[in-house]
Amino acid sequence: MTQSTQIRLVRRPVGEPTDADLEVATEELPALEEGQVSLRTVFLSLDPYMRGRMSDAESYAAPVELGAVMVGATVSEVVESRSDRRRPGDLVLAYTGWQTHAVVDARATRRLDPATAPVSTALGVLGMPGFTAYAGLLEIGRPQPGETVVVAAATGPVGSAVGQIAKVKGARAVGIAGGPEKTRALIEDFGFDAALDHRSPTFVDDLAAATPDGIDVYFENVGGPVAKAVTRRLNTYARMPVCGLVANYNAPSAPEGPDRLPGFMSLVLTRSLTVRGFIQDEFVPTHHDAFVEEMGEWVRTGAVRYREDVVQGLENAPEAFRGLLAGRNFGKLLVQVGELPA
Amino acid sequence: MTQSTQIRLVRRPVGEPTDADLEVATEELPALEEGQVSLRTVFLSLDPYMRGRMSDAESYAAPVELGAVMVGATVSEVVESRSDRRRPGDLVLAYTGWQTHAVVDARATRRLDPATAPVSTALGVLGMPGFTAYAGLLEIGRPQPGETVVVAAATGPVGSAVGQIAKVKGARAVGIAGGPEKTRALIEDFGFDAALDHRSPTFVDDLAAATPDGIDVYFENVGGPVAKAVTRRLNTYARMPVCGLVANYNAPSAPEGPDRLPGFMSLVLTRSLTVRGFIQDEFVPTHHDAFVEEMGEWVRTGAVRYREDVVQGLENAPEAFRGLLAGRNFGKLLVQVGELPA
Numbered sequence: 001m002t003q004s005t006q007i008r009l010v011r012r013p014v015g016e017p018t019d020a021d022l023e024v025a026t027e028e029l030p031a032l033e034e035g036q037v038s039l040r041t042v043f044l045s046l047d048p049y050m051r052g053r054m055s056d057a058e059s060y061a062a063p064v065e066l067g068a069v070m071v072g073a074t075v076s077e078v079v080e081s082r083s084d085r086r087r088p089g090d091l092v093l094a095y096t097g098w099q100t101h102a103v104v105d106a107r108a109t110r111r112l113d114p115a116t117a118p119v120s121t122a123l124g125v126l127g128m129p130g131f132t133a134y135a136g137l138l139e140i141g142r143p144q145p146g147e148t149v150v151v152a153a154a155t156g157p158v159g160s161a162v163g164q165i166a167k168v169k170g171a172r173a174v175g176i177a178g179g180p181e182k183t184r185a186l187i188e189d190f191g192f193d194a195a196l197d198h199r200s201p202t203f204v205d206d207l208a209a210a211t212p213d214g215i216d217v218y219f220e221n222v223g224g225p226v227a228k229a230v231t232r233r234l235n236t237y238a239r240m241p242v243c244g245l246v247a248n249y250n251a252p253s254a255p256e257g258p259d260r261l262p263g264f265m266s267l268v269l270t271r272s273l274t275v276r277g278f279i280q281d282e283f284v285p286t287h288h289d290a291f292v293e294e295m296g297e298w299v300r301t302g303a304v305r306y307r308e309d310v311v312q313g314l315e316n317a318p319e320a321f322r323g324l325l326a327g328r329n330f331g332k333l334l335v336q337v338g339e340l341p342a
Numbered sequence: 343m344t345q346s347t348q349i350r351l352v353r354r355p356v357g358e359p360t361d362a363d364l365e366v367a368t369e370e371l372p373a374l375e376e377g378q379v380s381l382r383t384v385f386l387s388l389d390p391y392m393r394g395r396m397s398d399a400e401s402y403a404a405p406v407e408l409g410a411v412m413v414g415a416t417v418s419e420v421v422e423s424r425s426d427r428r429r430p431g432d433l434v435l436a437y438t439g440w441q442t443h444a445v446v447d448a449r450a451t452r453r454l455d456p457a458t459a460p461v462s463t464a465l466g467v468l469g470m471p472g473f474t475a476y477a478g479l480l481e482i483g484r485p486q487p488g489e490t491v492v493v494a495a496a497t498g499p500v501g502s503a504v505g506q507i508a509k510v511k512g513a514r515a516v517g518i519a520g521g522p523e524k525t526r527a528l529i530e531d532f533g534f535d536a537a538l539d540h541r542s543p544t545f546v547d548d549l550a551a552a553t554p555d556g557i558d559v560y561f562e563n564v565g566g567p568v569a570k571a572v573t574r575r576l577n578t579y580a581r582m583p584v585c586g587l588v589a590n591y592n593a594p595s596a597p598e599g600p601d602r603l604p605g606f607m608s609l610v611l612t613r614s615l616t617v618r619g620f621i622q623d624e625f626v627p628t629h630h631d632a633f634v635e636e637m638g639e640w641v642r643t644g645a646v647r648y649r650e651d652v653v654q655g656l657e658n659a660p661e662a663f664r665g666l667l668a669g670r671n672f673g674k675l676l677v678q679v680g681e682l683p684a
Contacts, residue, residue, distance in 0.1 A: 257599015268619035275617040277610035
């Protein structure tokens with residue numbers, strides 16, 4: 001019998017998730033029923049939304065139950081199949097979470113073609129993060145030629161795609177990241193027009209210098225002090241797709257004052273801003289086909305590039321996840337749980 | 343020569359505008375030049391946006407200069423004309439501010455037909471406040487049949503129109519106002535489905551009881567504690583047109599904490615909210631013709647009713663304006679500066 005090594009949530013974290021909030025355990029896989037496949041995890045995707053699933057605070061999705069395996073998207077190899085849909089050796093996109101093996105319904109997997117693109121991209125630029133960037137920027141942000149688009153966490157899978165899609169659409173892309181290595185990558189690897197280090201003591205002035213015509217689209221995925229500085233430079237009729245607020249995710253309660261909400265709402269009013277929260281699922285029916293076609297093409301032609309940060313071994317997932325929330329990853333964060341088939 | 347009695351802004355108010363911030367003065371009208379008309383003010387409109395013009399804080403419009411006449415829309419009678427466009431005795435919509443007489447270019451006036459509707463409605467239900475309600479609700483709020491629309495300051499000219507237009511569109515209208523007399527009027531005069539008194543100690547529970555299916559559209563024109571209670575009940579994909587924040591207008595700086603902005607942004611994210619500030623001017627090119635036609639019809643048929651609160655005498659404008667910011671008016675606030683022509 002195959003055993004799955006799992007990382008389970010055993011306590012709801014207060015602030016940063018600690019090792020005591022998570023437990024490593026093993027579980028024997030059940031025998032396959034008709035229609036099921038058994039999977040071996042190759043890559044596990046780590047994404048900021050997972051912090052929300054660790055909490056029982058209200059969110060758009062139910063929290064992970066205590067004692068259950070942490071959720072997450074994976075690229076896995078089919079080991080055994082009792083379904084016509086999948087054959088052993090197939091590589092699939094699945095949602096089997098932080099574990100080495102799993103048994104799932106074959107219909108809960110999507111087959112990946114390694115000839116089209118590296119399979120890991122199904123977790124990044126051609127997967128949920130890339131689609132988040134694509135749908136949020138094009139449907140809510142609607143960048144026009146010559147407009148200025150700003151995005152933070154800009155070397156991450158969402159931010160880097162936002163900036164590059166903005167460029168494809170003729171807009172000016174300004175990226176914000178932490179540290180000189182990342183800002184250099186924004187210019188040299190991802191082709192941003194300007195790159196800012198949010199850790200710099202002159203960040204607010206740097207932002208002003210990099211956005212002389214103000215900001216038309218702020219793709220919000222971080223919150224915190226970066227958002228504060230950016231919102232002040234938003235132009236009339238600026239759009240602000242809100243897909244994440246990483247800076248807040250570990251915050252246990254409302255921070256100290258002053259209360260900035262009235263000032264923010266005044267800005268919304270006086271500058272006729274559009275602030276729109278979204279979860280990418282909303283746009284799947286209307287935009288996913290176009291995404292597969294357009295983004296696939298942009299990746300093939302090099303108009304959109306991507307970067308991966310691969311951590312070896314499931315046991316290192318918790319520390320890698322803490323690094324993600326603190327911005328220590330550099331590119332799409334993946335955990336290599338098992339080897340790719342030869 | 344004709345003299346105009348004027349109320350001028352002589353000091354920028356801190357908090358509530360006081361009599362020392364405003365000065366009564368007289369000025370001799372200049373002789374008419376070609377194309378100009380001289381006007382005698384009949385009604386002066388008092389509106390919350392005027393508080394913003396008294397400040398030099400950033401806003402969507404330039405502040406009134408110190409020493410200048412306070413701005414405002416008026417219904418005026420043409421006394422003398424050197425333009426083919428207007429004749430003495432014409433009643434016009436103008437923007438001559440807090441004064442008894444003025445000389446302006448005839449093209450800066452719009453002739454009103456007293457046979458179509460009482461001329462005072464050009465300052466209320468068929469004027470800027472009515473258009474604010476119409477465009478903001480229909481273009482941003484987009485109420486669907488069966489949805490729940492909530493609006494505060496609901497006996498005011500914007501709020502009462504929002505609720506009644508929501509009803510025309512098949513939505514459920516919940517109005518919030520201050521005191522039992524106003525909440526009674528919401529039900530009996532304006533046909534709201536539910537009316538809540540924000541001064542009631544049970545307001546938060548009352549709101550929950552009145553919105554059992556949550557809230558789909560919150561037309562934001564007040565801010566403050568009412569907004570806080572309402573936003574918590576917003577449904578996924580709810581829309582929030584933001585046209586005013588009266589509760590904040592007298593606040594001199596950021597209030598004490600806790601900082602509610604991170605919590606608000608989390609709500610925007612987890613419930614996929616649309617928050618959209620607007621000034622009605624934006625929608626004039628696209629929506630004003632339809633407004634004139636539809637709203638005129640709704641007022642004629644009684645589908646949309648209106649209420650006016652008329653204060654006598656220009657000298658009472660400052661106190662009436664303070665009352666407006668504190669919610670003491672009951673209906674569209676007008677100052678009767680002069681008599682209607684017989």
